[in-house]
Amino acid sequence: MSELSSPSQSAxxxxxxxxxxxxxxxxxxxLFHAAVADRLxxxxxxxxxxxILRQEGPLxxxxxxxxxxxxxxxxxxxxxxxxxANLIRRARDxxxxxxxxxxxxxxxxxxxxxxxxxAPMGRAIGELLAGLSEQERATIGDFLTKATAxxxxxxxxxxxxxx
Numbered sequence: 001m002s003e004l005s006s007p008s009q010s011a012x013x014x015x016x017x018x019x020x021x022x023x024x025x026x027x028x029x030x031l032f033h034a035a036v037a038d039r040l041x042x043x044x045x046x047x048x049x050x051x052i053l054r055q056e057g058p059l060x061x062x063x064x065x066x067x068x069x070x071x072x073x074x075x076x077x078x079x080x081x082x083x084x085a086n087l088i089r090r091a092r093d094x095x096x097x098x099x100x101x102x103x104x105x106x107x108x109x110x111x112x113x114x115x116x117x118x119a120p121m122g123r124a125i126g127e128l129l130a131g132l133s134e135q136e137r138a139t140i141g142d143f144l145t146k147a148t149a150x151x152x153x154x155x156x157x158x159x160x161x162x163x
Contacts, residue, residue, distance in 0.1 A: 003107065035100060036117045042085060045070070049078050050087050058101040063101070069159055 031042070037047035045068070052067055053059060059067075065075040079102060082088045087107055093099035129137055 032121065036114075039117055042081060042112065044077050045074075046081050046085075049075075050082055053088060053104055058103045060099055060101055064102060069114065076129075082093055 004145050033047055034044040037044045040047065042050075048066060049064055052064065061072070061075050061079060064070075064079075065072060068075070068080065076146075079088070079090070083090070087109060087110070089105055090100045091103045095099045131139075132140070
């Protein structure tokens with residue numbers, strides 16, 4: 001892939017940028033999260049499920065399975081491991097006592113330990129951003145927002161075409 005066009009097809013993308021963002025950054029991100037998960041005694045899928053619950057709040061096992069495309073058996077294993085790690089608990093849905101929702105366990109010491117794993121990267125990224133102009137930060141923010149939307153849309157497309 002030597003040259004890609006922008007969505008408007010008006011200006012070519014600098015060679016190497018698409019590969020950097022589409023492959024190297026993606027791989028580095030996955031491997032970083034796998035290393036964090038490993039430090040917590042979890043697998044990368046467990047950690048991403050925990051992240052989804054942190055971002056979205058309480059979900060049922062079925063909702064979490066749907067978001068991740070995991071089978072019911074696989075999601076049960078993830079939930080069991082997250083419970084053993086004291087990160088979540090199964091709780092009755094206050095609106096429908098027949099349903100069980102997955103809730104985060106709030107343990108300040110545990111949360112500090114998890115945050116400490118991310119802190120050095122957060123500081124380094126903050127320092128990187130501090131060296132950029134406001135316009136450059138806005139451009140990067142806009143790019144990342146749009147790239148994330150593309151990833152989410154492509155994930156939905158791939159999942160829909162597989163069924």
